[in-house]
Amino acid sequence: MTRPSTGLAYGRWTPFWFLAPAVLALALIGLYPTLFALATSFRQYNLTRTRDGFPFVGFDNYVTVLTDPTFWQTLGRTGLFFLCVMPVEVALGLAAALLLHQTGLGMLRALARVSLVIPLATTYAVVGLLGRLIFNRDFGVANAGAAALGFGPIDWLGSPTGAFTAIAAMDVWQWTPFCALIFLSGLSMVPVEIEEAARLETGSKWALLSHVQSPYLWPGLTAMLILRSADVLKLFDSVFTMTRGGPGAATELISIYIQRVGFRVFDMGVASAQALLLLVLTIVLARLYIRFFYREID
Amino acid sequence: MLSLLRHVSAAAILMATATFAAAPAVAETWDIAKAAAPYKGTQLNVIFLDRPGYRAIIKLLPDFEKATGIKVNYEIVPYENTRQKEVLNFNGQGDLSIALVDLVWIGEFAENGWIAPIDKFQSDASITDPNLNLKGFFPLLLDAFGSWGGKVYGLPFDNYSGLLFYNKCELKAAGFDKPPATWAELKDVYAPKLTDKAKNQYGYALQSLRGETQSADSFMRVLWPQGGSLLDKTFHSNLMSKESQAGLTFRQDMMKYMPPGVVSWDHAEAVNGFAQGQVAMITEWSAFYPTLTDPKTSKIGDCLGVAPEPAGPAGRLPALGGFSLSVASGAPEKVQKAAWIFIQWATSDAIAKDYVEAGGVSGRTAIYEDPAIKAKYSFVEPMVASWQKGVPEFRPRFPAWPAISEVVAEFGSKIMLGEVSAEQGSKEIGTRMETILKKEGYYDGKKPLLQ
Numbered sequence: 001m002t003r004p005s006t007g008l009a010y011g012r013w014t015p016f017w018f019l020a021p022a023v024l025a026l027a028l029i030g031l032y033p034t035l036f037a038l039a040t041s042f043r044q045y046n047l048t049r050t051r052d053g054f055p056f057v058g059f060d061n062y063v064t065v066l067t068d069p070t071f072w073q074t075l076g077r078t079g080l081f082f083l084c085v086m087p088v089e090v091a092l093g094l095a096a097a098l099l100l101h102q103t104g105l106g107m108l109r110a111l112a113r114v115s116l117v118i119p120l121a122t123t124y125a126v127v128g129l130l131g132r133l134i135f136n137r138d139f140g141v142a143n144a145g146a147a148a149l150g151f152g153p154i155d156w157l158g159s160p161t162g163a164f165t166a167i168a169a170m171d172v173w174q175w176t177p178f179c180a181l182i183f184l185s186g187l188s189m190v191p192v193e194i195e196e197a198a199r200l201e202t203g204s205k206w207a208l209l210s211h212v213q214s215p216y217l218w219p220g221l222t223a224m225l226i227l228r229s230a231d232v233l234k235l236f237d238s239v240f241t242m243t244r245g246g247p248g249a250a251t252e253l254i255s256i257y258i259q260r261v262g263f264r265v266f267d268m269g270v271a272s273a274q275a276l277l278l279l280v281l282t283i284v285l286a287r288l289y290i291r292f293f294y295r296e297i298d
Numbered sequence: 299m300l301s302l303l304r305h306v307s308a309a310a311i312l313m314a315t316a317t318f319a320a321a322p323a324v325a326e327t328w329d330i331a332k333a334a335a336p337y338k339g340t341q342l343n344v345i346f347l348d349r350p351g352y353r354a355i356i357k358l359l360p361d362f363e364k365a366t367g368i369k370v371n372y373e374i375v376p377y378e379n380t381r382q383k384e385v386l387n388f389n390g391q392g393d394l395s396i397a398l399v400d401l402v403w404i405g406e407f408a409e410n411g412w413i414a415p416i417d418k419f420q421s422d423a424s425i426t427d428p429n430l431n432l433k434g435f436f437p438l439l440l441d442a443f444g445s446w447g448g449k450v451y452g453l454p455f456d457n458y459s460g461l462l463f464y465n466k467c468e469l470k471a472a473g474f475d476k477p478p479a480t481w482a483e484l485k486d487v488y489a490p491k492l493t494d495k496a497k498n499q500y501g502y503a504l505q506s507l508r509g510e511t512q513s514a515d516s517f518m519r520v521l522w523p524q525g526g527s528l529l530d531k532t533f534h535s536n537l538m539s540k541e542s543q544a545g546l547t548f549r550q551d552m553m554k555y556m557p558p559g560v561v562s563w564d565h566a567e568a569v570n571g572f573a574q575g576q577v578a579m580i581t582e583w584s585a586f587y588p589t590l591t592d593p594k595t596s597k598i599g600d601c602l603g604v605a606p607e608p609a610g611p612a613g614r615l616p617a618l619g620g621f622s623l624s625v626a627s628g629a630p631e632k633v634q635k636a637a638w639i640f641i642q643w644a645t646s647d648a649i650a651k652d653y654v655e656a657g658g659v660s661g662r663t664a665i666y667e668d669p670a671i672k673a674k675y676s677f678v679e680p681m682v683a684s685w686q687k688g689v690p691e692f693r694p695r696f697p698a699w700p701a702i703s704e705v706v707a708e709f710g711s712k713i714m715l716g717e718v719s720a721e722q723g724s725k726e727i728g729t730r731m732e733t734i735l736k737k738e739g740y741y742d743g744k745k746p747l748l749q
Binding site: 022047048049050051137138155156157158160164215243244246247248249252260263264265266 | 311382385386389406409410411432498507508509512557558559560561562563578697700701707708712713715717745
């Protein structure tokens with residue numbers, strides 16, 4: 001029996017049609033805004049001076065950005081923030097993943113896995129508001145804990161170091177579960193027979209981790225670094241609601257500075273140049289991570 | 299000479315006749331339903347804040363909508379996002395029909411043509427309340443909140459003055475039977491006696507969170523009473539003047555009487571610190587009076603005292619802030635007319651009492667002459683006293699202010715934290731501010747020196 005022809009048979013263009021909606025959506029929501037930002041970055045484009053028009057200014061906006069000391073200071077602060085939070089998140093995430101990878105504990109383990117999603121699902125602005133309460137000098141939980149350990153009230157949000165520590169702590173709270181879940185998925189990919197054989201060979205958990213499990217963790221770590229680098233470079237809501245970048249400039253990360261230029265001063269030309277330079281930085285970092293951290297599983 | 303006299307007398311008689319003829323019009327009744335009839339069914343869109351003045355007008359809105367058939371759609375937005383939303387809306391030919399204008403945005407909104415001057419509508423008698431009476435507003439408010447370049451664009455709607463809120467009981471326990479009259483007295487006499495760090499008690503708190511709170515509420519507040527200012531007459535920095543430096547040094551000297559971390563305090567924390575009895579005195583906006591008298595949000599009860607802000611060597615120059623409502627010029631003509639009817643109603647003498655009783659602060663003078671209002675709201679007298687004299691340019695109202703505010707907020711906080719000295723911070727603000735003003739064209743005669 002032959003199937004009647006419907007005119008929808010697989011042909012040369014079939015893959016194209018399947019991919020087209022996704023490509024179109026990406027072009028509309030990703031490519032078009034990026035190209036628009038690129039065009040804007042070469043123009044004087046201030047939304048509060050539209051009467052002056054949007055003249056082409058060549059690389060002026062890029063020169064403004066690259067010679068702006070505040071841009072470099074905020075970028076440096078963002079780098080420092082990443083270097084402070086990422087190792088802690090990776091270490092705590094790995095520890096949590098190894099605990100959850102153990103056998104037994106049935107219901108508790110399932111509950112812990114589900115609860116890992118809660119911080120991830122919390123809106124950034126809510127994380128900031130929670131942080132504002134947790135680190136309140138007079139009635140915050142952080143100082144209640146410090147008092148229980150015999151320390152006097154710490155002025156978290158009113159001092160530059162305290163505020164930086166507070167935003168870092170909230171970031172660690174929100175993103176450690178993400179690292180834990182990625183590591184957990186890596187650990188679950190280790191073939192059971194290999195892991196069991198290794199356990200028979202050695203009782204050392206470190207040897208098991210470094211020789212058997214780690215090859216399955218490197219791709220996840222690379223993904224984590226790429227995603228978190230991009231995320232820290234655009235981290236805005238939680239920090240803004242918690243400190244507004246202050247006190248002074250202690251928590252003014254690059255995204256907060258770009259927001260100020262773009263949506264307070266409304267200098268979209270300069271803000272677009274800043275954003276595109278960050279895009280380039282993110283791509284370079286991603287390539288470096290893949291070059292130095294990514295390993296194929298043999 | 300005789301001819302000149304004759305002309306002058308003729309003009310005087312003509313003016314007197316005109317005044318006489320206009321008098322009955324003032325007493326004319328305004329049938330808002332009739333005026334609004336052609337606009338029945340029109341939808342108005344406006345941004346409101348989550349503050350008492352807006353909650354008050356929302357309570358009264360059903361009366362307006364029932365009488366006119368005009369629907370007012372409001373979106374409640376945090377203050378920090380309001381200008382951003384409005385600027386994007388105006389640039390994108392959005393749906394806003396009324397602009398909520400903070401006094402520091404008036405220059406930017408007017409110069410960009412986003413708001414329409416009221417003379418466009420005033421000339422149309424069919425949509426203008428004969429009792430509009432612009433002279434019935436406090437002149438300082440109409441000038442500062444609603445006017446730019448000699449033209450009126452908006453009517454004062456949500457009006458604030460900085461006031462000194464003090465805890466009468468704490469002051470009495472410290473041996474004071476009245477609030478400080480001068481800033482020097484506050485610092486040298488009151489604050490030391492009211493501060494006991496061991497008990498977590500502080501004499502004074504000045505909300506100073508980075509942002510507009512730092513630049514407007516904290517930084518500018520200490521400049522004016524000492525005789526200082528941000529700019530001189532040529533629009534160059536005046537921060538290195540003896541008076542401005544005295545103001546910033548005064549704030550640093552006050553730090554030891556303020557709670558630790560005051561640099562991260564916004565209005566909510568300052569009001570709460572005072573409401574819970576941790577702080578004996580704050581200088582805050584009059585709009586926080588309902589929060590401080592509500593037992594749900596304040597423990598202070600009968601201990602609440604309200605006075606005008608203390609005077610400095612330059613006199614009593616309290617913080618001035620508030621919002622006007624203007625017609626958005628991008629809205630269709632019919633919607634603009636309906637918006638004008640709404641704005642007149644919301645700021646009118648006719649609803650002023652209801653508005654105040656619902657928690658708002660009217661910009662009309664007549665309402666505060668009512669003995670019942672004076673007796674019921676203890677903030678009224680000091681607020682009215684504060685509005686008799688003030689500086690409209692307490693914060694410059696030109697379009698460059700948002701960019702300058704960012705610089706002031708950053709270095710103002712750094713000065714308070716001791717990261718830079720008052721002098722270093724002032725120099726840095728001055729240099730960056732002049733760069734912004736140069737770019738704006740103030741130094742090459744391209745723009746009039748309006749602030």
